[in-house]
Amino acid sequence: MLQRRKKMGEEEENEKPWSNSSSSIRVCGMQFAYDAQSPVFVDFNLNVSPGSRWLLVGANGSGKTTLLKILAGKHMVGGRDVVSVLNGSAFHDTQLVCSGDLAYLGASWTKTLGSAGEIPLQGDFSAEHMIFGVEGIDPVRREKLIELLDIDLRWRMHKVSDGQRRRVQICMGLLHPFQVLLLDEVTVDLDVVARMDLLDFFKEECDQRGATIVYATHIFDGLETWATHLAYIQDGQLRRAEKLLEIDELKSSVNLLSVVESWLRSETKCEKKKLINPTPQIQVSPFGTSPFMPSRHMAYYR
Numbered sequence: 001m002l003q004r005r006k007k008m009g010e011e012e013e014n015e016k017p018w019s020n021s022s023s024s025i026r027v028c029g030m031q032f033a034y035d036a037q038s039p040v041f042v043d044f045n046l047n048v049s050p051g052s053r054w055l056l057v058g059a060n061g062s063g064k065t066t067l068l069k070i071l072a073g074k075h076m077v078g079g080r081d082v083v084s085v086l087n088g089s090a091f092h093d094t095q096l097v098c099s100g101d102l103a104y105l106g107a108s109w110t111k112t113l114g115s116a117g118e119i120p121l122q123g124d125f126s127a128e129h130m131i132f133g134v135e136g137i138d139p140v141r142r143e144k145l146i147e148l149l150d151i152d153l154r155w156r157m158h159k160v161s162d163g164q165r166r167r168v169q170i171c172m173g174l175l176h177p178f179q180v181l182l183l184d185e186v187t188v189d190l191d192v193v194a195r196m197d198l199l200d201f202f203k204e205e206c207d208q209r210g211a212t213i214v215y216a217t218h219i220f221d222g223l224e225t226w227a228t229h230l231a232y233i234q235d236g237q238l239r240r241a242e243k244l245l246e247i248d249e250l251k252s253s254v255n256l257l258s259v260v261e262s263w264l265r266s267e268t269k270c271e272k273k274k275l276i277n278p279t280p281q282i283q284v285s286p287f288g289t290s291p292f293m294p295s296r297h298m299a300y301y302r
């Protein structure tokens with residue numbers, strides 16, 4: 001049965017006109033540290049193909065948000081070729097964001113809108129003012145999103161609930177038909193119906209237009225059949241990057257939540273073991289020889 005499902009999935013993917021295109025996202029030997037702090041990423045690599053829907057999973061602090069922000073062009077990393085999105089440099093080619101081809105939706109109550117920059121979403125203005133203030137939008141797509149997200153255009157943004165504000169933020173983020181969408185746990189405030197409808201919409205966007213989505217989340221409900229790929233990050237290292245259908249643990253009846261839970265629990269156990277029984281020989285790391293080395297530097301312990 002699973003073999004059949006897999007075969008069908010592969011056939012469907014092969015038929016898509018964009019399946020032979022080059023990567024939507026390519027990260028090659030990326031290094032990144034916040035200011036003078038220890039690095040979050042060291043020699044990080046990732047390849048994301050057009051039309052795919054990636055789940056980004058990992059423990060708190062593993063680097064998911066940082067990765068999404070780098071992909072969104074919010075942090076500079078090395079030269080132009082290190083992080084490539086839609087064949088451009090995520091950081092240097094500002095046109096990627098200005099055109100709406102590259103969209104990022106994060107947890108903060110702001111929305112980056114092309115050349116207008118960061119727009120706050122909490123002042124005394126209406127949802128209509130926010131949504132209709134975005135220029136150059138296909139009215140049919142706008143209506144579809146307003147309906148999908150069940151937005152009342154009379155909502156005053158300083159008097160709405162978190163979930164209602166989130167709907168407006170998501171609507172604004174999706175007004176342009178993006179090519180690459182980066183989502184950082186934005187469905188957390190949505191009710192079940194809104195979340196499932198939105199996931200269906202995203203699936204449609206990928207299947208019909210070849211759009212690509214990378215979605216960082218800790219909520220796995222309904223994602224087993226939604227995602228095409230999964231990337232698991234542990235302490236800034238890409239531990240797994242594979243098709244969902246090829247994850248061995250998911251081939252039995254276990255659900256995604258249990259699989260990810262078991263990965264994260266074994267991470268915690270390993271960390272505890274290392275703390276209880278650190279191996280005494282320390283090789284010099286390229287990041288210095290501080291007497292206290294955080295967990296991601298454990299790789300330099302032998």
Ligand SMILES: Nc1ncnc2c1ncn2[C@@H]1O[C@H](COP(=O)(O)OP(=O)(O)OP(=O)(O)O)[C@@H](O)[C@H]1O
Pocket residue numbers: 034037040058059060061062063064065066067
């Ligand atoms: N602005 C910042 N300045 C300095 N360090 C930061 C900053 N933002 C994140 N970090 C650090 O970078 C590492 C990765 O954080 P990040 O927010 O990317 O993790 P995450 O996987 O998204 O976590 P969560 O699941 O909690 O959202 C953490 O060690 C964190 O402390």
